[in-house]
Amino acid sequence: MNLAVEGGVVGSAPQAGSHEFDAAKTRTQGQLVLRRFLRHRLAMVSLGVFVFLVLFAFLGPFLWTYDYEDVTSKSYQPMSGAHPLGTTQVGKDMLALLMRGTAYSLQIALIVAALATVIGVTFGALAGYLRGFVDTALMRLVDLLLIIPQIAVAAIVVKGFSGSWYVVALVLAAFAWMQIARITRGETLSLAQREFVEAARACGASTPRIIFKHLVPNMIGSITVNATLAIAAAVLTEAALSFLGLGVQPPDTSLGVIVLENYGQFLNRPWLFWGPFIVLVSLSLAVNFIGDGLRDAFDPRQTKVRA
Amino acid sequence: MIRYIIRRLLISVPILLIGSFACYVLVATAGNPLAEMRFRPGVTEADIKAAEISLGLDQPVVVRYWNWLIGFLSGDWGQSIALGQAKTAVFPAVTDALWTTGRLVIGAELLALTLGVAVGVLAAVRQYSIFDYLATSTAFLMFSMPIFCVAVIVKNYGIQFNNVLESMGLDRWLTTAGPRPGGFTGSFGEVVFKYTGTFLLPTVALMLISFAAYSRFERASMLEILHSDFVRTARAKGISQGRVVFRHAFRNALIPVATLFSLNFGAVLSGAIITETVFGWSGMGTLLVNSVRQFDPPMLMGWLAVTATLIVLFNLIADIVYGVLDPRIRLG
Numbered sequence: 136m137n138l139a140v141e142g143g144v145v146g147s148a149p150q151a152g153s154h155e156f157d158a159a160k161t162r163t164q165g166q167l168v169l170r171r172f173l174r175h176r177l178a179m180v181s182l183g184v185f186v187f188l189v190l191f192a193f194l195g196p197f198l199w200t201y202d203y204e205d206v207t208s209k210s211y212q213p214m215s216g217a218h219p220l221g222t223t224q225v226g227k228d229m230l231a232l233l234m235r236g237t238a239y240s241l242q243i244a245l246i247v248a249a250l251a252t253v254i255g256v257t258f259g260a261l262a263g264y265l266r267g268f269v270d271t272a273l274m275r276l277v278d279l280l281l282i283i284p285q286i287a288v289a290a291i292v293v294k295g296f297s298g299s300w301y302v303v304a305l306v307l308a309a310f311a312w313m314q315i316a317r318i319t320r321g322e323t324l325s326l327a328q329r330e331f332v333e334a335a336r337a338c339g340a341s342t343p344r345i346i347f348k349h350l351v352p353n354m355i356g357s358i359t360v361n362a363t364l365a366i367a368a369a370v371l372t373e374a375a376l377s378f379l380g381l382g383v384q385p386p387d388t389s390l391g392v393i394v395l396e397n398y399g400q401f402l403n404r405p406w407l408f409w410g411p412f413i414v415l416v417s418l419s420l421a422v423n424f425i426g427d428g429l430r431d432a433f434d435p436r437q438t439k440v441r442a
Numbered sequence: 443m444i445r446y447i448i449r450r451l452l453i454s455v456p457i458l459l460i461g462s463f464a465c466y467v468l469v470a471t472a473g474n475p476l477a478e479m480r481f482r483p484g485v486t487e488a489d490i491k492a493a494e495i496s497l498g499l500d501q502p503v504v505v506r507y508w509n510w511l512i513g514f515l516s517g518d519w520g521q522s523i524a525l526g527q528a529k530t531a532v533f534p535a536v537t538d539a540l541w542t543t544g545r546l547v548i549g550a551e552l553l554a555l556t557l558g559v560a561v562g563v564l565a566a567v568r569q570y571s572i573f574d575y576l577a578t579s580t581a582f583l584m585f586s587m588p589i590f591c592v593a594v595i596v597k598n599y600g601i602q603f604n605n606v607l608e609s610m611g612l613d614r615w616l617t618t619a620g621p622r623p624g625g626f627t628g629s630f631g632e633v634v635f636k637y638t639g640t641f642l643l644p645t646v647a648l649m650l651i652s653f654a655a656y657s658r659f660e661r662a663s664m665l666e667i668l669h670s671d672f673v674r675t676a677r678a679k680g681i682s683q684g685r686v687v688f689r690h691a692f693r694n695a696l697i698p699v700a701t702l703f704s705l706n707f708g709a710v711l712s713g714a715i716i717t718e719t720v721f722g723w724s725g726m727g728t729l730l731v732n733s734v735r736q737f738d739p740p741m742l743m744g745w746l747a748v749t750a751t752l753i754v755l756f757n758l759i760a761d762i763v764y765g766v767l768d769p770r771i772r773l774g
Contacts, residue, residue: 248729279457281708282753282757283746284710284750284753285708286711287745287746290730290731291472291734292472295472298473310597337520371588371589373711374588374590375589375590378588378716378719379715379716379719379727380731381731391588391590394594412591415588416586420582420583423582423586
């Protein structure tokens with residue numbers, strides 16, 4: 136481990152610990168983490184990209200001339216001043232469509248990540264803290280969900296109920312919480328053995344209080360990191376599902392739907408493919424990099440050794 | 443070991459039963475396979491009633507599940523009930539699709555594993571070299587890449603490559619619309635030519651995606667082992683670098699990757715579904731998409747049962763492989 140740490144401080148990532156102590160200024164754990172995160176260049180650039188995409192998706196429609204539902208009379212316009220990314224077959228403005236699609240993809244991904252985190256942390260912490268029956272039941276449930284392909288279940292639910300974005304979000308969340316639950320369970324198992332938990336219990340703290348006041352704050356690092364990674368995963372899963380025609384249904388749109396409707400034009404009108412492609416990739420890359428930056432900020436010992 | 447395998451198999455049985463029941467309830471509540479029938483002209487209430495009874499839809503879900511289960515276990519997987527289609531049996535449809543997908547996936551996965559491990563080991567041994575940065579950032583990029591976009595890009599560059607071939611007066615080589623039915627005929631050279639042309643693009647698309655995961659994983663586990671005490675001891679004894687890397691480190695670093703390889707099955711399957719759709723192969727992906735669109739419960743149940751069983755089997759294989767490769771892990 137020591138070797139790894141020495142290797143770790145070579146790169147551009149912030150040096151943890153030593154010089155921050157030299158500053159002789161007391162900082163809280165949170166301030167330290169924030170400082171490390173703010174100094175993580177790649178993560179900051181990614182945060183900028185992410186904020187830009189959020190503004191593009193939610194503020195853009197107010198500024199841009201066309202609405203995603205507007206059908207102009209001009210089919211398959213090339214890139215021009217009036218339509219920077221051209222128009223689709225039915226004459227919709229691609230830029231307006233992209234704003235709407237990004238907004239939907241973001242909405243879905245954020246809700247999936249939020250639900251998955253809440254469910255995963257609650258279940259994982261309960262299982263790890265209570266052990267015994269609760270633990271067994273949870274792990275069996277995870278086993279059960281792992282053997283059923285998510286893509287099939289999501290497709291059946293969307294077909295049977297509706298292709299509204301919140302249905303898609305709920306199905307994706309139903310499969311996304313397991314990873315977080317496992318990690319939380321693992322950390323809870325070791326944290327629950329520590330003296331401060333024993334002390335809390337001796338003082339008569341209730342189980343929910345121990346879990347949410349004493350255990351969860353100690354795991355906030357890995358929870359935040361995994362929530363971020365869950366956003367990236369949700370963006371890609373939603374897009375894949377919609378691309379198969381089994382997710383968000385037209386006239387609603389998402390980045391996956393836009394690619395599905397336009398990828399046939401790859402050779403003749405490449406901008407119709409590359410536009411949504413670049414938005415999709417920069418969204419998932421940015422979120423992944425932010426997650427990486429957060430991981431480095433919360434646990435500087437891991438810097439550069441992980442894959 | 444054998445006792446462990448038997449026990450694991452026995453544990454899998456209730457999981458598979460509960461899983462298939464959950465799937466059955468889901469499929470049963472998700473839609474009515476006769477819904478479309480109501481909109482067709484000349485269909486009376488009595489016709490619908492008769493169809494319901496012939497499909498057993500008037501019975502409670504538990505009874506229907508029981509009948510399905512008995513049928514499934516005795517090899518009678520039922521008939522497709524999608525309207526407007528000849529009644530196809532579920533069993534051959536699913537096994538054919540599985541064979542198509544299997545041929546594609548096995549080659550792509552083995553290639554991805556070999557390449558991923560090679561790149562991962564090199565990146566770990568030459569840590570922080572240009573090669574390492576290149577490999578790590580490529581893997582990171584591929585990891586954040588939507589699978590269907592990779593497939594679309596690969597497919598379209600394949601088409602352009604074909605156009606170049608044609609403009610040079612050669613035959614179009616790469617197939618972008620699925621394998622031709624009836625297999626490959628002609629002389630040996632022709633068969634090889636057609637075979638590679640058919641498989642190359644989807645294999646590359648599928649491989650690129652898995653490759654990222656394997657190389658990242660192999661690099662991480664190799665790095666961890668290269669920094670461990672027993673490797674330092676081996677170096678201290680004066681063993682050559684090559685011997686340390688391949689004899690001592692590499693073998694141990696393969697263990698987690700071998701597990702990932704067998705556990706990755708679910709992810710590979712969904713990757714295959716997308717790749718197949720883009721390249722027009724009629725495998726498991728196309729079967730799923732069509733059965734969902736036409737809402738065909740017997741076909742969906744056959745599909746779900748086969749994939750669930752396969753995933754359970756692969757998980758078991760992963761555990762056994764782990765136990766065989768690493769004797770420190772006691773199965774039991």
